[in-house]
Amino acid sequence: MDLLPAWPLPGARELGARLVASYDHPDRGYHDTQHLTEVLERITELSAHGAAFDRMPVLLAAWFHDGVYDGRSDAEKRSAAWAAEALPSLVEPAVVDEVVRLVLLTEHHRPADDDGNGCVLSDADLAILAAPAERYTEYVASVRTEYAQVPDDLFALGRAEILRDLLAKPHLFHTEHARDAWEAAARANVERELAALAG
Numbered sequence: 001m002d003l004l005p006a007w008p009l010p011g012a013r014e015l016g017a018r019l020v021a022s023y024d025h026p027d028r029g030y031h032d033t034q035h036l037t038e039v040l041e042r043i044t045e046l047s048a049h050g051a052a053f054d055r056m057p058v059l060l061a062a063w064f065h066d067g068v069y070d071g072r073s074d075a076e077k078r079s080a081a082w083a084a085e086a087l088p089s090l091v092e093p094a095v096v097d098e099v100v101r102l103v104l105l106t107e108h109h110r111p112a113d114d115d116g117n118g119c120v121l122s123d124a125d126l127a128i129l130a131a132p133a134e135r136y137t138e139y140v141a142s143v144r145t146e147y148a149q150v151p152d153d154l155f156a157l158g159r160a161e162i163l164r165d166l167l168a169k170p171h172l173f174h175t176e177h178a179r180d181a182w183e184a185a186a187r188a189n190v191e192r193e194l195a196a197l198a199g
Contacts, residue, residue, distance in 0.1 A: 003033060006040055008059045012090050019063050029145035031069040035128070036062070042124035049177035053120040057095050060087065061102035061121050071146055076107040109166075111174055119174035123182075126172060129189055130182035136189045156197045163194050 003023075007016030023033045039062045047053070060083070068078040080103040087096045102121050105111055109126055111118030128139050147155050166172060172186050173179045 003037060003040075006037075007063070008056060009090055015086055015090070016063070019067055022067050022069075027146075028069065030128075030139055030142040031066040031146065032142075035066065038128065039065075039124045042127040043120060046120050046123060046175055046177055049175075051116070051120050051175045051177060053116045054098070056091065057098035057102060058117050058121050060091070060095070060099045061106075061117075062124065064099060065103045065106045065121070065125065069146075071149075076104055080104050110169070113174065123173045123175050123178040126166075126186070127178070127182055129166070129172060129186035131185075131189070133189075136193075140193060160194060160197045163190050163197075166190060167194075 003020050004013060004016050007013065007019075009016065020033060020036075023031070023036050025032075040059070043058060043062060047055075064079050064083040066075070066079060067082050069075050080100045083099045083103055084096060087099060091099075098117065102117055105118050105122065106125050109122040111122050113119070128136070131139060143159075144155065147158075150158070167187065167190055171179055171183060172190075173183050
């Protein structure tokens with residue numbers, strides 16, 4: 001899967017290739033190049049439906065947000081640190097700062113209502129929750145592979161806690177298009193998964 005044509009810094013293709021390689025690592029389950037591709041596609045969809053955001057920092061944050069992913073709790077912080085180290089010679093300091101902020105935001109997906117950049121990135125990252133049944137089932141299975149070392153009962157407890165936390169939000173999505181197009185399907189998928197975990 002050639003993602004480099006979508007890389008927003010054509011003068012820094014080596015960095016883009018390193019990011020692609022990280023998403024393409026054989027230990028990845030869900031957080032792979034398909035996930036990155038889907039996030040970028042959802043950002044494009046949100047833009048086409050009128051979401052207002054700053055293109056460069058949001059795209060760079062999308063590329064970096066799972067740059068580091070190994071099932072440990074500080075992956076977002078390490079992904080943000082990679083962005084903070086790699087970007088200063090390539091973009092303005094304000095863009096670097098915004099990319100770092102956005103990557104960290106993807107840990108909990110709770111942007112403020114007036115945070116246009118955060119709302120778009122969060123919605124694009126969580127759009128998988130609204131996927132058709134077959135893709136959602138594939139997503140759930142691929143997440144499980146990333147925690148293969150965790151016993152089934154402990155995984156179910158942890159996964160259920162994450163899903164309940166998502167459902168406790170007033171809304172899963174923050175942009176108008178995402179709420180209209182994705183919210184109902186996402187809540188139905190999450191509720192079905194929760195029921196299956198409890199069963």
